[in-house]
Amino acid sequence: MSGHTGEHADPAVAFESAKLGVWTFLATEVLLFGALFTAYTVFRMQYPEMFRVEHAKLDRVLGAVNTVVLITSSLMVVLGVDAIKRGKARLFEACFGATILLAAVFLCVKYVEYSGKFHHGIYPRTNIFFSIYFMLTGLHGVHVLLGMGLLSYVIVLSRRGRLSADYFTPAEMSGLYWHFVDLVWIYLFPLLYLVG
């Protein structure tokens, strides 16, 4: 069964394969969000006035706070991956732990925003702008949630001593994914909160 343990004979090839795989996966994610961004473009051109009026109902301060929170979480990922490359497993776990914590803060703020909207009778069906708002931020929120699970899994791997300065593929790959999730928000914030 030598061919089917799921492991590669050559660790360098394995790392390169994983990297290519994750970048390809991120390309599919760009397309996934791309369809929604296309819908955004189409409807904003069609209803510029609606976008200008409706976007004012979003809370810019909370949006800005969340932007800072996510950017900080990405910084933590960078520090974490750097730590594991130098073999510092405890520091790595602390950094990734901080990322998960910040992700939780992000989702809490999102919860406050969503429930505020529902409280004022604003739902996805209210109008096209809020359809787009809820679909985009909802899909992004699901990605944050999945990312938290992924990062937790990598921390567990590290706790079990599976990661080291010689083998840090899961840390680097989950980090790439997290940066992508962060990047999507960096587009979402101005497009939804700062229409102007």
Add this chain to the structure above:
Amino acid sequence: MESGNDRGYLTERGWRSWAFTLDHKRIGAMYLWTTIFFFLVGGVFALLLRLELLSPQAHYFSNHTYNVFFTLHGSMMIFLFIIPAIPSGLGNFFIPLHIGARDVAFPRLNLASYWVFAAGFLVIIGSLVAPMDTGWTFYTPYSAKSAAAVTTLSLGIFLIGMSSILTGLNFLVTIHKMRAPGMTWHRLPLFIWGMYATSIIQVVATPVVGVTFLLLAAERLLGVGFFDPSKGGDPVLFQHFFWFYSHPVVYVMILPAMGIVSEVIPVFSRKPIFGYDAIAYSSLAIAFIGFLVWGHHMFTSGMSPLANAIFSFLTFFVAVPTAVKVFNWIATLYKGSITFESPMLYALTFIFLFIVGGLTGPFLGALATNVQLHDTYFVVAHFHYTMMGGTVMGFFAGLHYWFPKMTGKMLNEKVARAAWALVFVGFNVTFFTMFIAGTRGMPRRYAEYLPKFHTENVISTIGSAVLAAGILVMCWNFVQGLRKGAPAPANPWRALSLEWKAASPPDTENFHEIPVVTEWPYGYGTPKA
């Protein structure tokens, strides 16, 4: 040469050895069984449609039942058979063998993709409690309002799409990173080039249809109004999203089949493939241009005349790389020592039928004739000539070509040829008459039709019975081959690509030692020019 295996990768028994296998060959085999099953089920629905069309009035089923049947026929054939059959089935089995690897790059992901696929078809079967009647294209606004289980079916297709993405991603990385020493890009079998282009389309296009089905579900569950004109949305946007995937995906269906034909033709002509580079790069060209032509499905949907003209113009470009392939296959046959074993018969049938299907494409790509022929049986005939006459014939060619390798047993060649004759005659009788009915104005997707189309429909239904008989004989031959076929040698067709250097059936690790490649796989008769 490998030897001394007793049933190779098939040695281990019991359901766990299949359900939890990481062996690409077993996963490929599971895909083959599953997709062939849905091919037969989808075929039964097709026969029921043909039965209904024997008479001009709705006779056996209600209009609604007829709508359900053509929706199920289309959805099953597209999503559960023709998209996964060659890539996930034969591709899984033969990509690692072709490139001299022990497995794909991510074996666990490979198994996961099968089980995501299985979850998808279970959800789709679950949606049969309120079966779909929208056609396989799910056009809004009807699909957003229909009482059928559209949401459930959307979820199922989302899962199928996810499985397709995972498979495509796995293959891309495998072809990039797992090639044996000396296996340069220009020594790759053309099947691999076809699969590479296919994987790119799967990875790039599928996420868009995934999100489209999510939006359709959100439309129904949350009242989101992207596609609903009463909320300011636009139903044509749904068509754009849908065809942005569903047009490129016809090349997911055809490119792997073209790859198989490129393998089979030189083996049974005993000649090097003509125009290797042209065939290889035309696969990539088809994948690229295929992304720019989706609008030709929407000429009558209310796009601007300028957009219509641009999409029409671009559509003609796809014909160029496609024709390049056909010319090269024919040039390969020229002065070859051709023998007509069953894989070759199906490969030649592919070329013949695909020329008919391909050349009727420009009729539909041209704006003026499109408006005349839109939604008539001409369209039905056109895509059955390309999809069934093309892809399915290529799939059959692959099944007959690789049956000895996959199972270690030989097929009964006489029965295989008899089945081919029935399939060939039945197919043409069924679908050529549809061209005639279509040009005379018969619209598709109705249980009833004007009496003046009666003759065509009777002929077509008779043809469908012959076609079904041929496929039954072929399946019976497969079963007989599996049960009591003569043991297959490692290389029954005297072919040169790497899979034939492995045992029949291959061992679990494919090769005892990873082969070192020194030449291309088409050196039949003469060295590479």
